[in-house]
Amino acid sequence: AVSNQTTLYVRAMADYCPLQDPTIPCADAGLPFKKGEILQIVDQNDVLWWQAKKALDLNTCAGLIPSNHLLKRKQREFWWSQPFQPYTCLRSTIPGFRKSMRLCRRKSQNVQQSCYAQCPSICYSTVAAPYEEVVRYQRHPSDRNRLIVLVGPSGVGINELRRRLIQTNPRRFQSAVPHTTRAQKSYEVNGREYHYVSKETFENLVYTHRMLEYGEYKGNLYGTSVDAVQTVLDEGKVCIVDLEPQGIQVARTHELKPYIIFIKPPSMSRMRQSRENARIITDYYVNIRFKEEDLEEMEDSAKKMEAQFGQFFDQVVMNDSLQEACVQLLSAVCHAQDEPQWVPATWIC
Numbered sequence: 001a002v003s004n005q006t007t008l009y010v011r012a013m014a015d016y017c018p019l020q021d022p023t024i025p026c027a028d029a030g031l032p033f034k035k036g037e038i039l040q041i042v043d044q045n046d047v048l049w050w051q052a053k054k055a056l057d058l059n060t061c062a063g064l065i066p067s068n069h070l071l072k073r074k075q076r077e078f079w080w081s082q083p084f085q086p087y088t089c090l091r092s093t094i095p096g097f098r099k100s101m102r103l104c105r106r107k108s109q110n111v112q113q114s115c116y117a118q119c120p121s122i123c124y125s126t127v128a129a130p131y132e133e134v135v136r137y138q139r140h141p142s143d144r145n146r147l148i149v150l151v152g153p154s155g156v157g158i159n160e161l162r163r164r165l166i167q168t169n170p171r172r173f174q175s176a177v178p179h180t181t182r183a184q185k186s187y188e189v190n191g192r193e194y195h196y197v198s199k200e201t202f203e204n205l206v207y208t209h210r211m212l213e214y215g216e217y218k219g220n221l222y223g224t225s226v227d228a229v230q231t232v233l234d235e236g237k238v239c240i241v242d243l244e245p246q247g248i249q250v251a252r253t254h255e256l257k258p259y260i261i262f263i264k265p266p267s268m269s270r271m272r273q274s275r276e277n278a279r280i281i282t283d284y285y286v287n288i289r290f291k292e293e294d295l296e297e298m299e300d301s302a303k304k305m306e307a308q309f310g311q312f313f314d315q316v317v318m319n320d321s322l323q324e325a326c327v328q329l330l331s332a333v334c335h336a337q338d339e340p341q342w343v344p345a346t347w348i349c
């Protein structure tokens with residue numbers, strides 16, 4: 001169900017600061033915004049400059065923002081001003097795929113933008129749009145649940161959070177059964193631990209965008225397919241998956257309607273207290289002691305993820321205390337299913 005919406009709302013896909021834009025007709029009249037923010041477009045009669053308000057703060061005055069057309073033009077100008085460098089697509093982790101995946105990218109382009117139309121089938125076919133049209137979506141009780149995607153840096157505790165969340169209500173929450181190319185063990189059941197498939201089948205799923213994520217471990221491929229997620233959703237359950245942020249684009253479809261939760265590490269000083277002395281703080285970190293460089297890497301990785309993919313995060317949960325994070329996560333997951341949310345207009349129309 002979607003509210004009867006005639007006004008145009010968009011999600012900003014990048015930050016904008018009028019004071020740093022020499023091309024704006026009047027910087028004081030500009031509306032600064034952060035990526036991920038929802039804007040109500042009040043006037044789009046001018047080709048270059050629109051007027052907009054913050055959708056969550058409609059009492060504020062409308063301000064000037066660059067139009068879609070102007071921002072795209074700026075992106076193109078920036079693209080062509082960058083020198084070429086050879087680049088191998090980040091998703092080409094399967095050995096045989098590598099040769100076909102070579103392409104050029106320009107320096108300082110982020111991963112999304114660099115995975116350009118030249119890249120055969122696997123990567124995104126367009127440069128990210130500056131604004132994404134959104135609508136308010138209220139899930140009807142008879143609609144399927146939305147997929148819950150957890151993303152965050154390695155070591156932040158996503159696996160444990162997912163395990164605990166499922167434990168709170170295993171009849172409601174479930175993860176998807178992964179695919180693997182490794183041999184089935186005698187005590188395993190096909191479709192329970194894994195779906196056992198040939199390398200050819202697995203690679204086919206990757207090429208046809210049916211894998212949300214995949215990786216290689218000891219020479220075998222492992223991954224989570226769209227179909228495995230749909231099986232859980234079709235059973236009326238809430239499917240919880242954790243993805244590398246590059247997988248967000250594959251998951252963002254009307255069929256899965258993912259709600260993306262970023263699991264964020266706390267400040268370095270909090271992590272030093274909780275992670276380095278993990279043994280006494282929680283039972284989860286029993287066998288893990290994080291070194292200073294692990295914590296730095298986690299913080300760095302979290303910052304990069306937020307910088308590159310923050311516009312797609314529907315919710316951010318900080319994992320400082322595992323127990324509190326779990327409560328917040330549970331509340332976010334219920335909120336995602338039961339409360340109205342902004343979603344891409346293409347998921348509904």
Ligand code: 5GP
Nearest residue numbers: 177178179182213214215216217222223224
């Ligand atoms: P095992 O073969 O012992 O069942 O799993 C070995 C490893 O495969 C796991 O520790 C994990 O690193 C990886 N793995 C299992 N399932 C998945 C999956 O769905 N996706 C990815 N990327 N790796 C997985």
